[in-house]
Amino acid sequence: MDMLISLDKVERVYGRGSSAVKALDIGKLQIDRGEFVAVTGPSGGGKTTLLNLLGALDRPSRGRILVDGKDLTALGGGALCRYRREKVGFIFQAYCLLPTLSALQNVLTPALPQGAGRATRDRARQLLRRVGLAGAEKRLPGELSGGEQQRVAIARALLLDPDLILADEPTGNLDSVNGKGIIELLKDLHEMGKTVLVASHDQRVADSCSRVLRLVDGALVS
Ligand SMILES: Nc1ncnc2c1ncn2[C@@H]1O[C@H](COP(=O)(O)OP(=O)(O)OP(=O)(O)O)[C@@H](O)[C@H]1O
Numbered sequence: 503m504d505m506l507i508s509l510d511k512v513e514r515v516y517g518r519g520s521s522a523v524k525a526l527d528i529g530k531l532q533i534d535r536g537e538f539v540a541v542t543g544p545s546g547g548g549k550t551t552l553l554n555l556l557g558a559l560d561r562p563s564r565g566r567i568l569v570d571g572k573d574l575t576a577l578g579g580g581a582l583c584r585y586r587r588e589k590v591g592f593i594f595q596a597y598c599l600l601p602t603l604s605a606l607q608n609v610l611t612p613a614l615p616q617g618a619g620r621a622t623r624d625r626a627r628q629l630l631r632r633v634g635l636a637g638a639e640k641r642l643p644g645e646l647s648g649g650e651q652q653r654v655a656i657a658r659a660l661l662l663d664p665d666l667i668l669a670d671e672p673t674g675n676l677d678s679v680n681g682k683g684i685i686e687l688l689k690d691l692h693e694m695g696k697t698v699l700v701a702s703h704d705q706r707v708a709d710s711c712s713r714v715l716r717l718v719d720g721a722l723v724s
Pocket residue numbers: 516517523524525543544545546547548549550551552
């Protein structure tokens with residue numbers, strides 16, 4: 503198999519001195535391209551910390567993180583921005599849409615630095631159709647249900663066709679029916695060949711994926 507992610511002796515310590523908390527301590531972890539991985543474990547186990555490191559929203563205190571052959575810990579500001587924008591699609595529990603932009607404009611935000619041309623706008627419309635939101639292009643996030651907002655967030659995560667999808671509790675704010683719809687969409691992404699990591703307490707996520715990682719007190723347990 504083709505390895506996409508490799509962690510080597512990665513630690514993330516928050517705070518310092520007597521208030522230091524070791525949120526993550528992973529000796530070795532490898533994830534192949536195309537895997538669908540659920541990250542589970544109790545609250546405070548380190549799930550969000552791991553996803554933030556993989557998405558380069560945060561840096562480890564120690565160790566090395568390779569994604570697609572690139573050492574994230576060695577990248578500078580500009581390269582990190584490009585990595586976050588082009589290689590990774592993020593989906594958050596709280597959707598994190600921009601409230602004053604329409605659904606279509608929200609989907610287009612990853613393209614904003616260079617501006618969205620005709621082809622990109624067409625792709626955004628097509629992605630909204632794919633997540634079941636044809637006709638909702640002009641609506642503001644406040645005019646959409648939670649499940650619909652999360653589907654806009656998924657379309658946004660896909661705009662620049664990233665290899666890696668990171669979803670942190672994507673069904674955490676949703677009822678069971680809407681949650682199921684989001685899990686189905688994540689499964690579709692996996693079937694399209696994306697590498698998908700989902701942090702979740704939702705048993706249905708663990709049941710749908712090809713591998714379950716369990717984090718307790720920052721460590722992987724089997
Ligand atoms: N910014 C921070 N400053 C200090 N400690 C933090 C910070 N973020 C997280 N922690 C601590 O790191 C540990 C891991 O937190 P993390 O958010 O990764 O857990 P989690 O598995 O995502 O939990 P949950 O299921 O509640 O989302 C916890 O002990 C938490 O209190």
